Amino acid sequence: MARAKSKSKAKSKTRLKAKAKPAVKSKAKSAKPIELYYWPTPNGWKISIMLEECALPYKMIPVNISTGEQFKPSFLAISPNNRMPAIVDPDGPGGRSISVFESGAILQYLGRKTGKFYPADERGRVEVDQWLFWQMGGLGPMAGQTHHFRHYAPEKLQYPIDRYTNECNRLYGVMNTRLKDRPFLAGKYSIADMACVGWANRLDRQGQDINQFPHLKRWLETLKARPAVQRGLHLRVEEASKVDMHDPKVRAVLFNQRAQ
Numbered sequence: 001m002a003r004a005k006s007k008s009k010a011k012s013k014t015r016l017k018a019k020a021k022p023a024v025k026s027k028a029k030s031a032k033p034i035e036l037y038y039w040p041t042p043n044g045w046k047i048s049i050m051l052e053e054c055a056l057p058y059k060m061i062p063v064n065i066s067t068g069e070q071f072k073p074s075f076l077a078i079s080p081n082n083r084m085p086a087i088v089d090p091d092g093p094g095g096r097s098i099s100v101f102e103s104g105a106i107l108q109y110l111g112r113k114t115g116k117f118y119p120a121d122e123r124g125r126v127e128v129d130q131w132l133f134w135q136m137g138g139l140g141p142m143a144g145q146t147h148h149f150r151h152y153a154p155e156k157l158q159y160p161i162d163r164y165t166n167e168c169n170r171l172y173g174v175m176n177t178r179l180k181d182r183p184f185l186a187g188k189y190s191i192a193d194m195a196c197v198g199w200a201n202r203l204d205r206q207g208q209d210i211n212q213f214p215h216l217k218r219w220l221e222t223l224k225a226r227p228a229v230q231r232g233l234h235l236r237v238e239e240a241s242k243v244d245m246h247d248p249k250v251r252a253v254l255f256n257q258r259a260q
């Protein structure tokens with residue numbers, strides 16, 4: 001009986017969905033896609049995940065950071081810090097085009113634009129902002145330096161390896177405690193979770209054992225079960241898989257940057 005009931009419910013839902021579909025489609029068709037300047041790294045994935053979660057039409061433009069495309073004047077005009085990700089939204093405020101760089105600012109912009117994954121009420125927003133900025137100023141930079149000293153530095157220097165590996169360990173401990181009594185960092189699923197997932201998904205590369213953090217492990221599994229997160233994490237760029245981080249030319253581009 002319950003089965004038959006849920007079947008007919010499911011049927012009417014499908015009908016409703018089918019009716020609603022064309023309206024959504026035509027809107028998506030008429031909207032100019034957001035341009036996503038991207039390379040497949042934890043910072044890039046934050047934005048591919050958010051665009052996928054919001055079902056926003058977008059066009060991915062690879063920025064090959066291993067050959068120096070981040071220094072092209074056309075890219076610096078939208079991202080003066082010579083870092084990806086960046087976006088250009090042709091349908092920005094007032095119907096005019098806008099560019100945004102810094103992944104945290106992009107997430108907030110897309111959250112405000114869509115009203116999704118970023119609450120409008122002040123208390124909810126403060127919850128999200130705290131954890132978003134915690135990622136931007138803490139987890140991201142520390143995990144980035146951990147990757148550098150563990151995997152890319154020409155010499156194995158124990159002091160920086162320990163310093164950054166320990167700091168990562170401390171930060172994942174903070175995250176684990178936060179997730180002990182709530183499903184997501186800000187309570188509900190938000191841009192703060194999207195900011196962290198790409199880094200946490202590479203925790204083993206940061207010399208960490210996920211089993212030390214059971215709540216973080218549950219959170220990571222929950223996020224990775226979301227189809228939009230999967231699509232965002234797997235937004236591929238063919239050339240990226242061919243980059244050799246030991247190639248002196250690549251290293252000269254990435255690891256020798258000074259003021260221009």
Ligand SMILES: N[C@@H](CCC(=O)N[C@@H](CS)C(=O)NCC(=O)O)C(=O)O
Nearest residue numbers: 041043065070083084085102103104
């Ligand atoms: N704070 C920036 C960091 C972005 C960042 O570090 N991007 C790296 C890749 S993960 C990049 O573009 N690197 C290019 C370079 O080092 O020249 C953000 O969150 O958007």
